[in-house]
Amino acid sequence: MDGKKLAQEIRTQLKDEVAQNGLVPRLAVILVGDDPASQVYVRNKQRAAEKIGIKTVDHHLPATVGQEALLDLIYQYNEDPNIHGILVQLPLPDSIDEAKITHAISPQKDVDGFHPINLGHLFMNKPYSLPCTPRGIMELLAHYKINPSGKDVVIVGRSNIVGRPMAALMLNADATVTVTHSRTRNLAQKTRQADILIVATGQAQMLDASYIKEGAVVVDVGVNRLEDGSLVGDVDFESMLGKAAYLTPVPGGVGPMTIAMLMKQTVEFAQRG
Numbered sequence: 397m398d399g400k401k402l403a404q405e406i407r408t409q410l411k412d413e414v415a416q417n418g419l420v421p422r423l424a425v426i427l428v429g430d431d432p433a434s435q436v437y438v439r440n441k442q443r444a445a446e447k448i449g450i451k452t453v454d455h456h457l458p459a460t461v462g463q464e465a466l467l468d469l470i471y472q473y474n475e476d477p478n479i480h481g482i483l484v485q486l487p488l489p490d491s492i493d494e495a496k497i498t499h500a501i502s503p504q505k506d507v508d509g510f511h512p513i514n515l516g517h518l519f520m521n522k523p524y525s526l527p528c529t530p531r532g533i534m535e536l537l538a539h540y541k542i543n544p545s546g547k548d549v550v551i552v553g554r555s556n557i558v559g560r561p562m563a564a565l566m567l568n569a570d571a572t573v574t575v576t577h578s579r580t581r582n583l584a585q586k587t588r589q590a591d592i593l594i595v596a597t598g599q600a601q602m603l604d605a606s607y608i609k610e611g612a613v614v615v616d617v618g619v620n621r622l623e624d625g626s627l628v629g630d631v632d633f634e635s636m637l638g639k640a641a642y643l644t645p646v647p648g649g650v651g652p653m654t655i656a657m658l659m660k661q662t663v664e665f666a667q668r669g
């Protein structure tokens with residue numbers, strides 16, 4: 397499943413939509429510290445935004461910034477009628493309470509869908525804003541006409557930004573959902589039941605073909621950089637290639653869809669006014 401191509405199509409549609417409707421979506425982008433991967437993701441988000449016609453207001457703060465100063469910046473943008481969305485790139489330095497920061501963003505400007513109120517709307521099947529990676533995965537599956545209804549979906553990983561919201565989205569789509577994690581026993585026995593397997597463990601190439609059944613749909617959320625500089629996912633792509641019916645590559649699968657969904661949600665927020 398080619399996430400890079402679909403993400404590009406979505407971004408082109410968004411560009412047309414912004415131009416046709418005379419919108420000027422504005423997104424506050426806050427990056428704290430010098431994590432190299434986060435810097436790449438934020439740069440890619442800023443570039444994507446610029447091409448679509450979304451204006452970003454960028455803040456790159458030192459890792460030593462105080463939590464109160466970061467909260468003050470968020471409160472300022474919560475009150476600013478010219479700003480439609482606020483993005484704080486995760487992870488944050490250990491000195492900052494990530495939950496406090498994500499909870500401080502107004503739910504109406506929460507383009508990442510991480511605020512507990514928005515997660516609550518998602519769990520009630522009345523979403524307002526969604527975490528971008530799970531939303532991107534749903535769009536990718538829909539594009540390839542893979543309907544989760546009635547399917548056995550197994551999610552490996554229970555993070556707040558992928559595993560848990562992914563489970564809610566799949567439940568809302570009438571799938572039968574199993575969430576597995578680091579304490580799960582007999583993991584392979586469970587993943588082999590999956591019609592759709594979503595892997596977000598953060599461990600490079602952790603699952604090979606022995607973890608799936610013939611014809612499974614496999615979505616790889618991981619982005620891991622090996623010592624030789626190459627990028628790999630959480631599944632062993634080569635091993636699964638002949639056995640899975642559909643498989644996302646890394647790079648070029650879920651990652652670009654995450655950014656496309658951030659763009660989509662920012663435009664949606666600007667349309668809501």
Ligand SMILES: Nc1nc2c(c(=O)[nH]1)N[C@@H](CN(C=O)c1ccc(C(=O)N[C@@H](CCC(=O)O)C(=O)O)cc1)CN2
Nearest residue numbers: 436437484485486487508528619647648649651652654
């Ligand atoms: N505020 C947020 N923080 C984080 C999120 C998020 O959705 N919101 N998700 C992840 C990181 N992430 C987005 O920010 C992200 C990860 C990967 C990619 C991506 O395009 N990956 C490329 C490879 C890029 C590379 O060369 O390194 C790919 O898979 O093709 C985009 C966004 C955690 N933080």
